[in-house]
Amino acid sequence: MFHSIEKQVSQAFRALIQARYGIDLAAAIEQPRQSDFGEMAVPAAFQLAKQLRQAPRQIAAELVAGIGPIPGVASMEIAGNGYINLRLDRGAYGYALLRGDAEGTAGSGEKIIVEHTNINPNKAAHIGHLRNATLGDTFVRMLRARGERVEVQYVIDNTGVQVADVVVGFLLEGKHPEDVRALIADPKVRFDYYCWDLYARISARYQQEPELAQWRSRTLHAIEAGEGEMAEMGRVVAEAIVEAHLATMLRLGVEYDVLPRESEILHLKFWASAFEQLKSRQAIYLETEGKNKGCWVMPGLSEEGKVIVRSDGTVTYVGKDIAYQLWKFGLLGKDFYYRPLRTYADGRVLWTTTDKAEESGAAVEFGHGTRVYNVIDSRQSYLQDVVVAGLRALGYEQQAANSVHFSYEMVALSPRCCADLGIEIPEEDRKRPYVEVSGRKGQGVKADDLIDSLIAKAFDEVSSRHTESSAEEQKRIATQIAIGSLRYFMLKYTRNSVIAFDLEEALSFEGETGPYVQYAAVRARNILRKLEERGEKLPDFGAELDAARMARQLEAEDFWQVLLAASKADSAVDRAVIAGEPAHVAKYAFQLAQAFNNFYHQYPILQEQDREKRIFLLWMTDFFRRQLERTASILGIPIPEYM
RNA sequence: GGGGGCGUAGCUCAGUUGGAUAGAGCACCGGCCUUCUAAGCCGGUGGUCGGGCGUUCGAAUCGCCCCGCCCCUACCA
Numbered sequence: 001m002f003h004s005i006e007k008q009v010s011q012a013f014r015a016l017i018q019a020r021y022g023i024d025l026a027a028a029i030e031q032p033r034q035s036d037f038g039e040m041a042v043p044a045a046f047q048l049a050k051q052l053r054q055a056p057r058q059i060a061a062e063l064v065a066g067i068g069p070i071p072g073v074a075s076m077e078i079a080g081n082g083y084i085n086l087r088l089d090r091g092a093y094g095y096a097l098l099r100g101d102a103e104g105t106a107g108s109g110e111k112i113i114v115e116h117t118n119i120n121p122n123k124a125a126h127i128g129h130l131r132n133a134t135l136g137d138t139f140v141r142m143l144r145a146r147g148e149r150v151e152v153q154y155v156i157d158n159t160g161v162q163v164a165d166v167v168v169g170f171l172l173e174g175k176h177p178e179d180v181r182a183l184i185a186d187p188k189v190r191f192d193y194y195c196w197d198l199y200a201r202i203s204a205r206y207q208q209e210p211e212l213a214q215w216r217s218r219t220l221h222a223i224e225a226g227e228g229e230m231a232e233m234g235r236v237v238a239e240a241i242v243e244a245h246l247a248t249m250l251r252l253g254v255e256y257d258v259l260p261r262e263s264e265i266l267h268l269k270f271w272a273s274a275f276e277q278l279k280s281r282q283a284i285y286l287e288t289e290g291k292n293k294g295c296w297v298m299p300g301l302s303e304e305g306k307v308i309v310r311s312d313g314t315v316t317y318v319g320k321d322i323a324y325q326l327w328k329f330g331l332l333g334k335d336f337y338y339r340p341l342r343t344y345a346d347g348r349v350l351w352t353t354t355d356k357a358e359e360s361g362a363a364v365e366f367g368h369g370t371r372v373y374n375v376i377d378s379r380q381s382y383l384q385d386v387v388v389a390g391l392r393a394l395g396y397e398q399q400a401a402n403s404v405h406f407s408y409e410m411v412a413l414s415p416r417c418c419a420d421l422g423i424e425i426p427e428e429d430r431k432r433p434y435v436e437v438s439g440r441k442g443q444g445v446k447a448d449d450l451i452d453s454l455i456a457k458a459f460d461e462v463s464s465r466h467t468e469s470s471a472e473e474q475k476r477i478a479t480q481i482a483i484g485s486l487r488y489f490m491l492k493y494t495r496n497s498v499i500a501f502d503l504e505e506a507l508s509f510e511g512e513t514g515p516y517v518q519y520a521a522v523r524a525r526n527i528l529r530k531l532e533e534r535g536e537k538l539p540d541f542g543a544e545l546d547a548a549r550m551a552r553q554l555e556a557e558d559f560w561q562v563l564l565a566a567s568k569a570d571s572a573v574d575r576a577v578i579a580g581e582p583a584h585v586a587k588y589a590f591q592l593a594q595a596f597n598n599f600y601h602q603y604p605i606l607q608e609q610d611r612e613k614r615i616f617l618l619w620m621t622d623f624f625r626r627q628l629e630r631t632a633s634i635l636g637i638p639i640p641e642y643m
Numbered sequence: 644g645g646g647g648g649c650g651u652a653g654c655u656c657a658g659u660u661g662g663a664u665a666g667a668g669c670a671c672c673g674g675c676c677u678u679c680u681a682a683g684c685c686g687g688u689g690g691u692c693g694g695g696c697g698u699u700c701g702a703a704u705c706g707c708c709c710c711g712c713c714c715c716u717a718c719c720a
Contacts, residue, residue, distance in 0.1 A: 034663080055700085161719065302645080381715070436714085505669080527679045530679055597683060602684085
């Protein structure tokens with residue numbers, strides 16, 4: 001509602017400025033600094049002042065005189081040096097919200113691909129992966145809320161060195177595929193945790209015993225070829241770890257559409273196709289001298305260019321990534337076969353790739369996107385730039401422009417957190433705000449451990465407040481609180497802020513946290529539930545309230561401000577999508593919860609004696625509840641029945 | 644050396660893309676539970692927006708120069 005008035009105001013000013021001054025200006029709409037200035041501010045006069053060589057205040061006066069009525073806007077006034085402040089028609093606004101006038105979330109019609117999570121399938125997920133998945137999943141929810149068609153991909157690098165390293169670890173411990181299968185089946189062993197430690201052990205041995213390097217490369221080749229015991233072990237490990245990762249992510253409500261695997265990218269010779277294209281369009285060249293002699297190199301990105309094909313003829317990871325990015329846009333001329341992997345509770349089917357046509361399930365199509373977001377941490381921005389440069393060099397200008405590296409900074413640990421975990425850090429690092437830890441050394445916070453800690457903490461809170469409920473029910477509520485807490489924590493930081501992870505901070509349920517947001521929604525529900533417990537029904541708001549009554553109630557500034565805040569959910573999501581910043585939605589949810597908590601304390605709704613006011617307040621409560629629930633669901637934050 | 648990011652209250656961070664008197668949370672101090680749940684609410688303390696110069700009606704935001712920190716800059720993935 002707010003958003004559509006915003007658009008109308010912007011268009012009206014744009015048309016007027018075009019007609020009057022012949023200038024095309026996308027008139028910005030701002031929020032006035034103080035709420036008593038009105039609901040919208042148009043600073044267009046400032047933007048025009050220079051070109052027109054007139055005082056902003058005078059231009060503002062001309063604009064106000066010429067603009068004419070805009071539906072939903074009650075008044076306009078000039079303030080400061082030339083701001084045009086608008087006040088909305090409160091009654092009409094409230095009544096439109098009550099009627100639920102459609103916003104029109106048609107979407108762009110594009111097919112958007114979002115790739116996220118992408119954890120190496122060789123060990124348990126850690127908190128860095130949680131940030132990736134939470135950001136990616138929330139961005140997907142934001143896009144879908146705007147009516148966009150989105151496909152979620154999670155690439156499985158099941159043929160990479162990280163898997164090979166774990167396989168080497170098993171081999172050196174004398175294990176065969178059946179032993180690994182037994183480990184996976186053993187209920188006393190958490191396989192992903194086992195591999196976490198094994199990976200640290202083998203990494204340490206590589207350091208000590210350089211001669212083991214040949215094991216690594218032999219294993220890697222075997223896995224790539226897909227034949228023999230090593231390859232079988234690689235498959236067993238990767239499949240089990242992928243299952244573990246999917247389970248971890250599902251705890252947070254993160255789902256995917258398709259898991260493309262490197263093994264198929266390899267076996268279906270995606271690279272060969274891309275290589276032909278790159279060669280024939282001269283996007284890469286064969287270096288004949290210098291340190292890159294004998295390599296196929298992409299020029300332009302650095303002085304010596306970027307090696308795409310090594311002198312031994314093998315392709316680098318970036319090369320494969322270019323092929324994969326081409327596939328996403330439907331530009332490769334090759335495709336995967338697919339088989340269903342599992343069905344989620346909501347009926348969504350998760351597919352994975354296969355190289356066998358005969359395994360292929362029902363006719364499904366993936367890829368062929370028009371816009372692609374790769375959720376990958378900022379340390380890989382150089383490689384992402386190479387991929388985009390590759391598209392550009394092939395002449396796919398449009399697709400290059402529509403390839404977005406949705407980057408984010410890493411999750412590091414606070415020195416205090418390192419100390420708690422027993423991770424030794426050098427003396428000089430103690431006073432730094434954060435320390436990057438090494439997965440190779442087995443350092444870090446495992447995703448499931450963190451989730452478990454959060455559930456335990458929430459469980460203590462729930463069980464102390466609700467002694468009447470069963471343990472299972474308390475556990476269910478605690479889990480919802482833990483998820484809300486974790487997702488909010490990962491989302492409250494903007495993408496380019498390094499998270500210095502601190503356990504104590506992450507475990508807080510007070511202040512700007514997920515539980516705060518959940519609590520406000522629970523309170524709103526409580527009011528409505530209490531009403532029914534007293535034998536009353538929710539009033540028929542449409543029959544009881546009209547524009548005039550709305551106008552009367554909304555004269556109260558407090559009510560108007562809460563309603564206004566609650567009505568801006570779509571606008572907030574829109575802005576956040578444009579900015580590519582899920583944190584903005586999180587911030588909005590928090591501010592909305594804050595506004596409601598304030599309102600909640602000040603106005604005991606069920607005690608209200610005035611009939612019209614009471615009905616109005618109930619409607620406000622219900623409206624707020626719907627808006628906050630909607631926003632929370634975009635953030636992937638569940639709302640518990642009680643807290 | 645080159646590329647990117649960061650520097651805002653004691654701490655952790657926002658700041659709607661150049662707008663009006665710079666905001667939250669935590670911490671600290673003082674109030675509020677017989678009411679729809681105190682995971683809450685109200686009030687208070689706390690700022691040279693790293694420093695300087697510039698651009699203009701107007702700068703935390705843009706440009707240049709410094710200072711400090713981080714990441715990247717492989718024939719590893």
